[in-house]
Amino acid sequence: MRNNLQVFFVVFLAVIFFQSCDSDNPTNPPNQNFSDYYPGSVGSYYKYSVTERDTLGNIVQQGNRNVSYTGTTTYNSRDYITQSDTLVFDTLSSYNTFLFRKSDTGVFYAVDTSQISQLIPDTLRGYVSLRDEMQLLFYPLTAGSSWSMYRINAEVQPGIEVKILDIIAAYDGAEQIDLNLSTGTVSVNSQRVKYTLEYYSDVNSEPETYTAYMWFVENIGLVRFEGNQVVLSLTGGGINIDISSNILTQELVEYNIQ
Numbered sequence: 444m445r446n447n448l449q450v451f452f453v454v455f456l457a458v459i460f461f462q463s464c465d466s467d468n469p470t471n472p473p474n475q476n477f478s479d480y481y482p483g484s485v486g487s488y489y490k491y492s493v494t495e496r497d498t499l500g501n502i503v504q505q506g507n508r509n510v511s512y513t514g515t516t517t518y519n520s521r522d523y524i525t526q527s528d529t530l531v532f533d534t535l536s537s538y539n540t541f542l543f544r545k546s547d548t549g550v551f552y553a554v555d556t557s558q559i560s561q562l563i564p565d566t567l568r569g570y571v572s573l574r575d576e577m578q579l580l581f582y583p584l585t586a587g588s589s590w591s592m593y594r595i596n597a598e599v600q601p602g603i604e605v606k607i608l609d610i611i612a613a614y615d616g617a618e619q620i621d622l623n624l625s626t627g628t629v630s631v632n633s634q635r636v637k638y639t640l641e642y643y644s645d646v647n648s649e650p651e652t653y654t655a656y657m658w659f660v661e662n663i664g665l666v667r668f669e670g671n672q673v674v675l676s677l678t679g680g681g682i683n684i685d686i687s688s689n690i691l692t693q694e695l696v697e698y699n700i701q
Contacts, residue, residue: 477547477582477583478582478583478584478661478662479545479661479662480550480584480634480659480660480661481543481550481579481659481664481665482663482664482700483512483700483701484512484524485512485513485515485524485701486512486699486701487511487512487698487699487700487701488509488510488511489509489510489511489665489695489697489698490507490508490510490696490697490698491507491508491510491668491693491694491695491696492505492506492507492693492694492696493505493506493507493508493530493532493691493692493693494691495532495672495689495690496689496690496691496692497688497690498690503689504532506530506531506532506533507530507531508528508529508530508531508693509528510527510529511527512524512526512527512701513525513527516542518542518553519553519575521544521553522544523543523544523553524543524544525541525542526540526542526543528540528541541553543579547582548578548581548582549578549579549580549581550578550580551576551578553575554573554574554575554576554577556573556574556575559595560573562608562642563597563607564607564644564645566646567597567599567605567607567646570597570599570605571596571597571598571607573595577592577593577610578591578592578593578612579592579612580612580636581612584636585614586614586616587614588613589611589613589614590611590612590613591609591610591611591612592610592611592612592638593608593610594606594608594609594610595608605646606641606643608640608641608642609640609641610638610639610640611638611639612637612638612639613636613639614636615635615636615637615656616634617632617633617634617635618632618633618658619631619632619633620633620658620666620667622666622694622695623696624695624696624697624698625697631660631663632660632661633659633660633667634658634660634661635656635657635658636656636657636658636659637655637656638654638655638656638657638670639652639653639654640652640653640654653671654670654671655668655670655671656669662700663698663700664698664700665695666694666695667693667694668691668692669690669691669692669693670690671687671688671690671691672687672690
């Protein structure tokens with residue numbers, strides 16, 4: 444099954460309404476003042492340049508992505524910030540709204556389980572319990588840390604599970620990078636995170652694997668993305684499963700944090 448789906452975290456996420464005690468999630472550390480790699484409140488906005496390239500490196504299309512935090516809402520008894528997200532390629536554009544929240548343990552997006560369930564084969568639907576949140580970041584970002592961003596397993600028998608979707612995030616180190624902002628070039632120290640998505644469209648098949656890297660800067664947020672476009676949706680609360688092997692690059696060009 445190959446779909447082009449928007450799954451609202453409601454990361455874009457947001458694949459998950461999960462319990463903090465779920466065994467798929469990392470152990471919550473005690474409350475501490477960790478560095479903030481996803482700052483901002485209502486009124487903040489980010490603008491990115493976006494370039495899509497084919498496997499030979501040729502530019503397919505270019506555009507912009509505009510992200511703004513437009514309000515707050517309560518969903519499933521949790522308080523979220525509303526993220527308005529517009530992606531524009533030439534004359535084509537798409538608009539989505541996502542919900543995210545922050546805590547001492549990281550950044551979470553809400554997930555529309557009715558949409559994510561479309562990734563589940565009909566024969567396995569009765570064996571799956573879906574999370575309602577997806578974890579984009581897990582604090583602190585330290586060497587060797589990794590976490591389950593989102594996972595769908597079908598427990599067909601007690602102790603026997605069939606994997607359908609698995610998204611693993613892993614801290615990949617610090618990197619000094621240049622931000623080519625509209626106001627000039629700025630050198631910043633970023634934290635790189637690798638995201639690996641495995642999707643099993645058939646029980647007996649090998650998974651379709653997609654990878655991407657995201658760079659986060661303290662007190663600024665997400666400044667760069669590079670990798671399979673299927674993973675780009677993770678930065679907003681959804682998952683797009685499609686057949687494209689093209690690579691997207693997203694670079695921060697302008698921002699304002701309230």
